[in-house]
Amino acid sequence: MLLNSVIIILREVLEAALLISVLLVLTQSLERSFRWVSWALLSGMIGAMVYAIGIDAISEWFDGVGQEVVNALLQAGIFSLIAVTMVLLPRQLYTRESGRLLAFVMILTVALVLTREGAEVTIYLYGFLRGSDQLFRVLLGAAIGASIGVSASVLFYYTLRNLSKRRTIGIGVVVLMLVGSGMALQAAQLLIQADWLPARLPIWDSSGWISETSVTGQLLYALIGYEATPTAIQAGFQFGGLLLLAIVFLVCQWRYRATTRLIVDS
Amino acid sequence: MFDIEIRNHLFIPSEFSIPANTKIKLVVYNRDATPEEFESYELNREKVITGNRKATIFIGPLPAGEYPFFGEFYPETAQGKIIAE
Numbered sequence: 129m130l131l132n133s134v135i136i137i138l139r140e141v142l143e144a145a146l147l148i149s150v151l152l153v154l155t156q157s158l159e160r161s162f163r164w165v166s167w168a169l170l171s172g173m174i175g176a177m178v179y180a181i182g183i184d185a186i187s188e189w190f191d192g193v194g195q196e197v198v199n200a201l202l203q204a205g206i207f208s209l210i211a212v213t214m215v216l217l218p219r220q221l222y223t224r225e226s227g228r229l230l231a232f233v234m235i236l237t238v239a240l241v242l243t244r245e246g247a248e249v250t251i252y253l254y255g256f257l258r259g260s261d262q263l264f265r266v267l268l269g270a271a272i273g274a275s276i277g278v279s280a281s282v283l284f285y286y287t288l289r290n291l292s293k294r295r296t297i298g299i300g301v302v303v304l305m306l307v308g309s310g311m312a313l314q315a316a317q318l319l320i321q322a323d324w325l326p327a328r329l330p331i332w333d334s335s336g337w338i339s340e341t342s343v344t345g346q347l348l349y350a351l352i353g354y355e356a357t358p359t360a361i362q363a364g365f366q367f368g369g370l371l372l373l374a375i376v377f378l379v380c381q382w383r384y385r386a387t388t389r390l391i392v393d394s
Numbered sequence: 395m396f397d398i399e400i401r402n403h404l405f406i407p408s409e410f411s412i413p414a415n416t417k418i419k420l421v422v423y424n425r426d427a428t429p430e431e432f433e434s435y436e437l438n439r440e441k442v443i444t445g446n447r448k449a450t451i452f453i454g455p456l457p458a459g460e461y462p463f464f465g466e467f468y469p470e471t472a473q474g475k476i477i478a479e
Contacts, residue, residue: 129470132467132468132469132470136466136467183444184444184447187447191450192448192449192450193450195442195449196441248442251429251442251444252429252431252467254429255428255429255445256428258427260428320438321438321439321440321441321451321452322452323417323452327417327452327454327455328455329456329457335435335436339435341435355438356435357436357438
């Protein structure tokens with residue numbers, strides 16, 4: 129039970145913590161306040177509790193596929209917020225604007241991610257709270273899993289931070305785009321599971337190279353929503369999503385570069 | 395439509411066959427008081443089923459083959475396999 133608890137919590141924490149650390153490193157590079165983080169964590173935890181409490185009712189929605197639809201909406205929401213970030217970031221790089229709107233978008237992004245990942249953790253842990261003799265081992269496992277996930281993200285944060293500012297921002301933006309495209313893929317996957325999008329045979333099987341159960345597979349899942357056997361629709365959502373985010377960022381950056389000089393420079 | 399149960403953290407039946415290349419509707423009844431998560435990497439499926447509830451999961455179309463699934467919350471015992479043929 130202990131090891132299983134470690135794995136479950138690590139998987140969920142890693143996904144959220146990775147995104148939070150990228151947003152933090154971007155905030156740091158732009159020399160903006162970190163204050164948004166506490167609001168993001170608080171609203172995310174409330175969101176997770178509400179989702180976990182309402183899970184029975186939500187599961188009944190849309191003829192029993194409410195969970196898939198709500199999760200897909202959360203993923204689509206995160207994707208859209210990352211797209212808005214791609215619009216706002218270039219402006220932040222070239223002007224001395226306060227960044228309050230960007231901070232608000234980051235709060236919403238993290239809140240949605242924590243709602244999705246946190247609800248599952250809450251439901252899992254709550255199952256053991258009601259008089260299970262496994263409780264101690266499960267909680268210990270959860271603490272270990274969370275610590276590993278947070279440590280990995282702290283390491284990621286400092287690795288990025290120690291690069292030149294230009295490079296930090298560049299890599300941060302690319303990672304955000306990859307995370308966003310993974311959200312698009314997972315949203316499509318959930319709508320297929322709900323039978324809202326047509327189910328088709330997978331277009332490839334890369335499980336022989338990188339199994340989804342391996343450490344690499346799990347890391348790739350946390351980063352880009354890796355699927356070893358995607359269907360054409362999923363791959364389309366992922367590549368389409370990535371392309372869209374890249375175009376939005378490049379167009380916005382080009383527009384500001386044409387008129388102003390870069391403030392953030394190393 | 396296919397029905398299976400979760401009882402004492404076991405899938406019953408733990409193995410069943412479905413037609414290959416056909417989409418099916420699977421209903422999983424959780425007869426335990428504790429929540430479980432139906433999960434399968436091979437099927438690309440993941441769904442929480444709280445205690446004494448059921449969940450509908452659409453599966454396939456699948457090429458002929460074996461597709462393991464498990465209960466993420468109690469994987470020591472909750473293991474199963476779908477055979478597409």
